[in-house]
Amino acid sequence: MQELINIFVKSIFIDNMIFAYFLGMCSYLAVSKTVKTGMGLGLAVTFVLTITVPVNYLLQTKILDKGALQWLDPSFVEVDLSFLSFIMFIAVIAAMVQLVEMIVEKFAPALYSALGIFLPLIAVNCSILGGSLFMQERAYATIGQATAFGFGSGIGWLLAVLAIAAIRERLKYSHVPPALRGLGITFIITGLMGIAFMSFMGIKL
Amino acid sequence: MEINKPKEALFSKKNRKLLKDPMNINNPITVQVLGICSALAITVKLKPAIVMSLSVIVVMALANVITSLMRNMIPNRIRIIVQLVVVATLVILVDQVLKAFVYDVSKQLSVFVGLIITNCIIMGRIEAFSLGNTPWKSFLDGIGNGASYGLILIVVSFFRELLGNGTLYDYPVVEKLGLYDLGYHNNGMMLLPPMALIVVALIIWWQRSKTPSLIEKD
Numbered sequence: 001m002q003e004l005i006n007i008f009v010k011s012i013f014i015d016n017m018i019f020a021y022f023l024g025m026c027s028y029l030a031v032s033k034t035v036k037t038g039m040g041l042g043l044a045v046t047f048v049l050t051i052t053v054p055v056n057y058l059l060q061t062k063i064l065d066k067g068a069l070q071w072l073d074p075s076f077v078e079v080d081l082s083f084l085s086f087i088m089f090i091a092v093i094a095a096m097v098q099l100v101e102m103i104v105e106k107f108a109p110a111l112y113s114a115l116g117i118f119l120p121l122i123a124v125n126c127s128i129l130g131g132s133l134f135m136q137e138r139a140y141a142t143i144g145q146a147t148a149f150g151f152g153s154g155i156g157w158l159l160a161v162l163a164i165a166a167i168r169e170r171l172k173y174s175h176v177p178p179a180l181r182g183l184g185i186t187f188i189i190t191g192l193m194g195i196a197f198m199s200f201m202g203i204k205l
Numbered sequence: 206m207e208i209n210k211p212k213e214a215l216f217s218k219k220n221r222k223l224l225k226d227p228m229n230i231n232n233p234i235t236v237q238v239l240g241i242c243s244a245l246a247i248t249v250k251l252k253p254a255i256v257m258s259l260s261v262i263v264v265m266a267l268a269n270v271i272t273s274l275m276r277n278m279i280p281n282r283i284r285i286i287v288q289l290v291v292v293a294t295l296v297i298l299v300d301q302v303l304k305a306f307v308y309d310v311s312k313q314l315s316v317f318v319g320l321i322i323t324n325c326i327i328m329g330r331i332e333a334f335s336l337g338n339t340p341w342k343s344f345l346d347g348i349g350n351g352a353s354y355g356l357i358l359i360v361v362s363f364f365r366e367l368l369g370n371g372t373l374y375d376y377p378v379v380e381k382l383g384l385y386d387l388g389y390h391n392n393g394m395m396l397l398p399p400m401a402l403i404v405v406a407l408i409i410w411w412q413r414s415k416t417p418s419l420i421e422k423d
Contacts, residue, residue: 019399022241022243025241026242029241083301084297085319086293086322091289094286133316177410178413179413183238184406185406191403192399
């Protein structure tokens, strides 16, 4: 249990998707104009990451890895399908996003109207595919660890987008040099926040 | 009808514009805000940045041509999945080539080769351009946008490697110039991820001061 909490905290603060790896920057810049839209996309990303990372973990360990197909037939011990992982992962993500969209629409219409246009966009958000690829690279031992990592990364993304959206709302009242207005100043603030987040790196978990 | 239409030259003015515009007034990174994710994470050194730019140019040009050829056949509702499959197939090819010929760089790029699939530049240009234009134009658009993406990557990694590590393409420039003997020190901060954002912000600042029409209105 303690291990799961460690992975969870680590993926929120130390390996933060935005401040440490810059994943999902495009949508991060696009939706962070107000806290409300930031919250909507943040929740949707957390939701989809928590589902797709474990599903792709099963795909990786039961089908794609070298020798993973042994449960089907012992003669498959040499089969290595890992070169297919990109296309399989992206297919799972696109399908899961569609499925999640349909389920949310049916059972939680309020949530659906809040997330609205953001759900379909998530299929092409790099942080989702990035989550699955990091899961593959770090080779987590159990599906529990993979889920903790996916959930933690999503929460980390949500925190980052909320923080920058709140700052940008206040920024409207300050005097920024014209050429830096909008995109430029957001980059600089994200950089400074990234430096602040680096102070978490000293924590050993 | 078709016969009367004058045939457009391969490099007409309009087509040259497709190549040239992304370099400045329509730059994918600093103006369209696409493809930031990978642009920032792999610019610590010049070599991975160059390999990454080449891969993106190849994937982008081919993906644009393929989707443009299929543009009248793809049903509108499932076009995102079709595009993803085309791009993912091309990225797998690029990944296998990189693993075969430049294994060390491919290790350094780690997940970012795979992330070309969801690189917003590629999906963005397919959606915005190649679904409505002929293959040759889409090809030029792909090369133009890919190359200007690469340009930013190379500029950023040039400064980060030179100031942070004192080398250029792994060649020890600062040491050869003898600056260390004069008491010069590398600025290790340039190697940290957040500095990439600040270097890009400076590029945006410089570009917008030069071209005031790009300044954002509130």
